[in-house]
Amino acid sequence: MNSDLTATLVAACSPAENIRKAAEEQLLLFEKQNFAQYLSSLCMELANPAKPKEARQLAGIMLKNSISAKDPQLQLQLTNRWLMMADEHRARIRQTVLSILASPSKPARDTACSVIASIAAVEIPKGHWKDLISVLIGNIDKAPNDDLRESTFKALGFVCEEVPERLEEHSNAILEAISRGMKQDQKNEVVKLAATDALYHCLDFAEKNFSNEGHRQTILTMIYSAAICASVKVRLSAFQCLVQIVELYYEYLPNHIVEIFQLTHNAIRNDEADVKLRAIEFWSTVAETEADIMEEIKDCQELGKTPKRELHHFVNKALQLLAPLLLECLTKQAENPADDTWNEAKSAGACLALISTCVKDNVVNHVLPFVQENINAKNWRAKEAAILAFGSILDGPTKEKLQPLVTQAFPVILDHVNDSVEQVKDTSAWTIGRICDLLPQAIDDRILPKLMNTLVAGLKSEPAVASKICWSIHNLANAASPTNGNSSPLSVYFDGLVTSLLECASRADVDEDNLLTSAYESLNMLILSAANDSLDSVDKLITTFVERLQKSAQPPTNEAQRQHQLTLQGLLISSLTVAIQKLSPEKIAPKCQNLMHLFLGILQTPNVIIHEEVLMAISSVAQKIGPDFERFFPPFKPFILNALNESNQPEISQVAVGVIGDVCRALKTKIEPHCDDIVRVLLANLQKRELERTVKPHVISCLGDVALAVGVNFKRYLPYVMMMFVQASQVTFEDADYDTIDYLNQLRESVLEAYTAIVQGLHEGNKSQDFDQYVGAVIALLDYVVKDENRDSGVVNAACGIVGDILSCCGKRVKDEFRVPCIQELMRIARTSRDKRVMKSVAWALQGLQQLA
Numbered sequence: 001m002n003s004d005l006t007a008t009l010v011a012a013c014s015p016a017e018n019i020r021k022a023a024e025e026q027l028l029l030f031e032k033q034n035f036a037q038y039l040s041s042l043c044m045e046l047a048n049p050a051k052p053k054e055a056r057q058l059a060g061i062m063l064k065n066s067i068s069a070k071d072p073q074l075q076l077q078l079t080n081r082w083l084m085m086a087d088e089h090r091a092r093i094r095q096t097v098l099s100i101l102a103s104p105s106k107p108a109r110d111t112a113c114s115v116i117a118s119i120a121a122v123e124i125p126k127g128h129w130k131d132l133i134s135v136l137i138g139n140i141d142k143a144p145n146d147d148l149r150e151s152t153f154k155a156l157g158f159v160c161e162e163v164p165e166r167l168e169e170h171s172n173a174i175l176e177a178i179s180r181g182m183k184q185d186q187k188n189e190v191v192k193l194a195a196t197d198a199l200y201h202c203l204d205f206a207e208k209n210f211s212n213e214g215h216r217q218t219i220l221t222m223i224y225s226a227a228i229c230a231s232v233k234v235r236l237s238a239f240q241c242l243v244q245i246v247e248l249y250y251e252y253l254p255n256h257i258v259e260i261f262q263l264t265h266n267a268i269r270n271d272e273a274d275v276k277l278r279a280i281e282f283w284s285t286v287a288e289t290e291a292d293i294m295e296e297i298k299d300c301q302e303l304g305k306t307p308k309r310e311l312h313h314f315v316n317k318a319l320q321l322l323a324p325l326l327l328e329c330l331t332k333q334a335e336n337p338a339d340d341t342w343n344e345a346k347s348a349g350a351c352l353a354l355i356s357t358c359v360k361d362n363v364v365n366h367v368l369p370f371v372q373e374n375i376n377a378k379n380w381r382a383k384e385a386a387i388l389a390f391g392s393i394l395d396g397p398t399k400e401k402l403q404p405l406v407t408q409a410f411p412v413i414l415d416h417v418n419d420s421v422e423q424v425k426d427t428s429a430w431t432i433g434r435i436c437d438l439l440p441q442a443i444d445d446r447i448l449p450k451l452m453n454t455l456v457a458g459l460k461s462e463p464a465v466a467s468k469i470c471w472s473i474h475n476l477a478n479a480a481s482p483t484n485g486n487s488s489p490l491s492v493y494f495d496g497l498v499t500s501l502l503e504c505a506s507r508a509d510v511d512e513d514n515l516l517t518s519a520y521e522s523l524n525m526l527i528l529s530a531a532n533d534s535l536d537s538v539d540k541l542i543t544t545f546v547e548r549l550q551k552s553a554q555p556p557t558n559e560a561q562r563q564h565q566l567t568l569q570g571l572l573i574s575s576l577t578v579a580i581q582k583l584s585p586e587k588i589a590p591k592c593q594n595l596m597h598l599f600l601g602i603l604q605t606p607n608v609i610i611h612e613e614v615l616m617a618i619s620s621v622a623q624k625i626g627p628d629f630e631r632f633f634p635p636f637k638p639f640i641l642n643a644l645n646e647s648n649q650p651e652i653s654q655v656a657v658g659v660i661g662d663v664c665r666a667l668k669t670k671i672e673p674h675c676d677d678i679v680r681v682l683l684a685n686l687q688k689r690e691l692e693r694t695v696k697p698h699v700i701s702c703l704g705d706v707a708l709a710v711g712v713n714f715k716r717y718l719p720y721v722m723m724m725f726v727q728a729s730q731v732t733f734e735d736a737d738y739d740t741i742d743y744l745n746q747l748r749e750s751v752l753e754a755y756t757a758i759v760q761g762l763h764e765g766n767k768s769q770d771f772d773q774y775v776g777a778v779i780a781l782l783d784y785v786v787k788d789e790n791r792d793s794g795v796v797n798a799a800c801g802i803v804g805d806i807l808s809c810c811g812k813r814v815k816d817e818f819r820v821p822c823i824q825e826l827m828r829i830a831r832t833s834r835d836k837r838v839m840k841s842v843a844w845a846l847q848g849l850q851q852l853a
Contacts, residue, residue, distance in 0.1 A: 005030065005041050009055035027062065035081065036089040039066060043096040046108055053107075060111030063097075068118035079122050094119060094129060101139065101151040109151040117158035124163045132159065133170045137177045146188040153181055153191065157198035164204040171206045175219065178202070182222045189231040196226045196237040203244050210249045220245075220256055227263050232272050239267065239278035246285045250293075250309070257314050261321075268325050273344065280329070280347045283322060287315050287354035294358060303834065316359050323366035326352055330385035337422040337464070345385070349392045356396030363393050364401055375412055380421040387413060387424065391431030394438045406435055406442040414447075414454045417469075422462055429458055429468035436472050440479035445489075451476075452493050459504040459519075463512035466504060470518035473497060477525040488531035495537055497526060502544065511564055520571035524578045538579055539587055545576045546598060566609050569602075573613040580620040588624045595621060596632045603639045612655045615643060619659040622666040630670045633663065637674060644681045650692035653685070657698045661705035672710045679706060679717050686724045693743060697750035700728060704754030712765025714758060721758075722774050725751050729781040741790045748785060752778075752798035756805050763809035771806070775814045778802060783822040786829060793835040800830050800841035807848025815852040823849070 008030070011023035031038045045051055045059035067082055069075045082090070097119070100112035116132075123129040136159070139152040156174065160167060167174065181195025199222065209215040223245075226238035242260060246253070253260070260282070267279035293311045300307040315322075329348035334341060356363040367389050374386035390409060394402060413435075416428040432454070435442065443451060455476075458469035480490045490497070504510070505519040523541075530538050549572045556562040576595070580588055599614050599621075618636060622629040640663075643656035660678060664671050671678075685691055685699050703721055707714040714721075728751050733740045755778055762768045785791050785799050803823065806814060827849070830842035 005045060005059075006051055006055050009045065009058045010052055013054040013058055031066070035066075036085050039063060039085075039093055040089070040096070042066075043093055043100075046111060047096055047100045047103065049103065049105060049108075056105070056108060057111075060108065060115065064111070064115050064118050067115070067122060082119075082122050083126065090119075090123075090128075094132075098135065098139075101155060102143075102148045104147070106147075109147070110154070113151055113155040113158050116155045117162045120159045121162040124159075124166050133167065133174065137173055140177050140181065146191050149181065150188070150191045150194045153178070153194035153198045157194065157201040160198060160201035160205070164202070167202070168205045168208070171202065171209055174202050175199075175206060175209055175215070179218065179222055182226055189229065189234055192226065192229060193231060193234045193237060196223075196234055196241065199223070200237060200241045200244055203241065203248060207249070210245075210252055213255075216252055216256075220259075224259065224263065227267070232275060235267070235271065235275050236278055239264070239275060239282060242282050243278065243285050246282060246289055250286075250289050250312075253314070254312050257312075257318075261318055265321065265325060268329065268344075276329075276344050277342065277347050280326070280344065280351050283315070283318070283326075284347075284351040284354050287351065287358050290315055291354065291358040315355055316362060319355070319359060319362065319366055322355075323352075323363075326355075327367065327370045327385065327389060330388055331381045333381055333384060333423055337426065337462075345388070349388045352389060352392040353395065356393040359396070361397045361401045364397050364405070367393050368405065371409070375409065380419075380424055383416070383419075384421070384424045384427050387416060387427045387431050391427065391434045394431075394434045399439065399441065402439055403442045406439050407444075407447075410435060410442065410447055411450065414450055417454050417458050417461070417465070422465070425458075425461060425465045426468065429461075429465045429472065433468055433472040433475055436475035436479060440476065443476070448489065452496070456496060456500045459500050463507075463509050463515045466507075467513045467515045467518040470501070470504070470515070470522040473501070474518075474522040474525045477522070477529045480529060486532045488529065488534070490526070490529070491531050491533050494526065494530065494534040498523065498537065498541065501526070511560075511567075516564075516567060517571060520575055524575055527575070527578045527582050530582060535583065535587075538582055542576065542579050542583075542591060542595075545572050545579065546594070548572055549576070549598065566607060569607070570610045570613045573599075573602075573610060573617050577613070577617040577620045580617065580624055583624075585624050585626070588621065589628065592621055592625060592628075592632070596636070600635055600639070608649070608652070611643065612652055615640070615652075615655050615659045619662040622659075622663045626666050627668065627670055629663065629666050633667065633671075633674065637677070641677060641681055644685065648690070650695050653691065654695045654698050657682075657685075657695065657702045661702045664702075664705040664709040668709050669711070669713075671706070672713055675706060675710055675713070675717075679703070679721070682706075683720055683724055686728070694746075696728070697743075697746040700725065700747070700750040700754050704750075704757035707754065707761045708757040709761075711761040712767045714761055715767060715770050718758070718770065718774070722777060725754065726777050726780075729777065729784065732784075736790065744788075745790070745792045745795050748781065748791075749794045749798045751781060752795070752802050755802050756798070759802070759805050759809050768809040769813065772810055772813055775806060775810065775817050778806065779817055779820060779822065782826055783820075786822045786825045793833060793838050796826070796830050796833060797835065797837045797841045799826055800838065800845040804841065804844035804848045807845070807852065812852060818849065818852065 008023050008026045011019050012027060014020045014023070030041075042059045042063040046056050046063065048056070051059075067078055069078055094116075097112050097115050100108055101116075103109050103112070120129060120132055124132070133156075136152050136156045140149055140156075143149045143152065156177070160174070178195050178199045181191055182199065199219075203210075206219070210219065223238050223241050226234050227242075229235055229238070242264075264279040264282050267275050271279070290311060290313070293307075293309045296309060297307045297311060326348040329344045330352075331345070332343065333345045334343055352363070352367065371386045371390045374382040375390070377383045377386065390413070394406075413428050413431050416424050417432070419425050419428065432451075455469055455473055458472075459466050461469070477490060480488050488494075501519050501523050505516055505523075507515070510516040510519070527538050527541065549569060552565055552568050552572065554565075556565050580595075596618070599618050602614050603611060618632075621632070640656055640659060643652050644660070646652045646656070660682075682699050682703055686696055707717075707721075728747055731744065731747060733744065736744070759768065759771055762771055782799055782803070785795055803818070803826070807818065827842060827846060830838050830845070833839060833842075
């Protein structure tokens with residue numbers, strides 16, 4: 001195969017499509033004919049320096065892609081295929097790839113590092129390749145040249161990144177090897193960089209070492225040495241390690257923070273731009289960590305528990321020297337306002353914002369003098385830095401501390417929205433948005449008129465500025481809730497703001513800086529917060545949105561126009577939905593015929609992207625007019641059933657499930673003539689393996705909505721529905737991560753709530769006895785719940801709810817089935833909860849249990 005393989009690999013790199021496709025098909029044939037030989041041949045191709053460069057490069061890529069994939073399902077298939085090969089074949093491939101680490105070709109060595117890590121990710125969790133770490137460490141110690149040392153460190157780092165949870169027993173040996181690569185007298189900076197990168201990847205499983213004072217000092221000394229290395233890349237990697245250490249081992253740093261501060265202080269003041277950013281990120285991470293610990297302490301105090309972590313106040317202690325440094329960085333802005341590169345000014349602003357959340361009022365004393373000195377400076381950099389500093393510290397200090405400062409500074413910042421320098425205008429607009437969001441109470445009747453004039457004028461500014469003005473209006477509207485329902489502080493300005501936002505959304509440059517979306521999102525918030533005296537204006541907006549939607553239907557002439565059209569139509573439909581939800585049924589009813597005609601027409605177009613928005617708009621119509629939606633359901637039914645069947649588009653399928661639930665609640669018993677079709681599709685979805693699993697809890701909840709709507713008439717579906725529910729109840733996972741735990745809780749909660757809906761529906765028709773035969777299935781699920789330590793309060797609440805509902809509806813007919821240990825355990829678990837929903841549900845369940853006694 002080898003000579004043929006080389007020619008085929010070269011052909012697969014051909015620019016000629018027919019030659020390339022034929023070669024790709026031949027490679028697939030080689031793979032199918034003899035997979036083990038195919039992989040061995042790829043290895044030999046990669047290892048042979050006499051082979052063409054493009055053939056070796058493609059061989060390495062195909063070798064890696066034969067072992068690893070990003071998609072979990074495909075990865076499972078690749079893993080199984082790899083492990084099905086004979087041990088000697090796998091061992092031969094491993095040995096060949098390891099030998100390539102000594103290749104004189106750097107691309108070949110780098111590819112080998114990736115392949116080694118991919119094989120390790122498959123084999124090590126299964127207990128194979130047990131000598132890999134010792135082989136790599138042996139390479140480091142016995143390597144005849146620095147090229148092999150560098151590639152071995154790189155491979156070691158990749159392996160640590162892939163399977164950190166499996167390498168804890170090797171942490172001492174790995175760290176000792178890394179220390180030899182990072183030692184101060186290490187002359188080869190490439191080796192030192194690879195060793196430092198490897199350290200970064202092994203920190204995750206080095207807790208035992210880091211908890212030991214001696215080992216910890218050794219690790220940090222290694223990093224300190226790298227942080228002052230002549231190589232920028234090494235210094236950058238060293239500070240990346242420090243960031244990782246704060247995230248993982250904050251509690252071990254009190255004796256080391258002074259030395260780390262000196263390193264970071266020097267880097268921020270004197271180092272290259274990339275290293276400065278990483279040093280600033282260190283303090284951002286410290287601030288974020290301390291803010292999290294403060295929240296943990298607060299939560300524990302409320303629950304009467306002992307916090308797991310101690311707060312060491314690193315930021316507060318460093319602030320006197322750190323703040324001036326960060327404020328100086330704020331003046332290092334990009335020259336071009338369109339340059340969105342992350343730079344030290346932006347990084348310092350983000351760091352100040354995080355610092356303010358953990359030091360609270362103390363940040364004001366260190367930042368305010370800088371703001372006062374520079375907010376009206378002639379130098380635009382100093383002025384913009386002062387405004388950015390002020391905006392950055394608004395989230396953290398108490399309102400009492402900030403409000404007088406905001407009242408004093410706000411008029412000045414409003415004036416700067418009209419500054420001649422775009423960076424100053426942009427930051428001023430952002431700061432206004434922050435004030436509207438975080439301190440709206442500082443905006444009194446004296447400043448509100450000036451603010452309104454500034455906002456309206458700002459909507460005509462550059463797209464970046466106008467977009468932030470839209471955000472300011474959004475935040476202001478969100479904060480300006482009606483005082484008595486009839487009027488709002490924004491009522492007098494409502495029409496003017498709406499008109500300006502609509503004009504802004506029609507600008508020629510509206511596709512820049514997300515301006516189109518920002519304008520309509522601000523409109524939506526204005527509508528949501530509108531008081532009664534603005535509802536006539538909201539009513540007129542429906543006509544405006546419909547007209548704009550109809551006008552947008554013109555066929556686009558290029559891809560940019562098509563994307564603009566899709567975005568605009570989605571936003572207009574979303575705004576229509578918000579307006580429909582805001583108005584009364586009496587206002588909406590006369591418009592329903594035209595609205596539904598418009599929506600159903602859009603559903604007939606191939607623009608699947610906006611079908612989600614249309615479905616939600618139709619759902620709003622159904623919820624608003626209730627049983628009167630009956631006349632619109634028959635023409636809508638084919639579209640919603642088709643959407644339910646979109647297994648390959650889970651977002652649309654999930655929205656469709658929610659819409660069916662809303663329609664059922666709106667139509668109630670009038671949905672019954674359509675239930676056979678609806679239930680059939682929903683049950684089919686539960687059986688589809690290709691349907692994304694996150695949709696299935698929503699399908700189950702929807703079946704509960706159907707049951708509650710049609711009541712006793714749901715009993716004809718019970719045998720089929722219960723079979724699906726029992727299967728869903730029995731789902732478990734051996735190795736549960738956060739996603740699977742969350743999914744399992746959602747699944748069980750949806751089943752329990754659907755049971756409640758079925759029981760209540762049957763009870764209303766005096767047919768609760770039809771559920772008696774299924775009580776055992778409910779008890780079995782409750783047993784799963786009490787034995788699962790990862791259950792959340794939502795599941796416990798639903799579990800107690802169904803206990804109370806069954807006992808209330810089925811009574812003494814099923815009393816014996818509830819005299820089981822899992823029911824008593826569930827009550828014990830629920831009684832310890834502080835969740836108000838659970839407390840209410842367990843009282844309901846206990847009431848039912850007491851009546852059985």
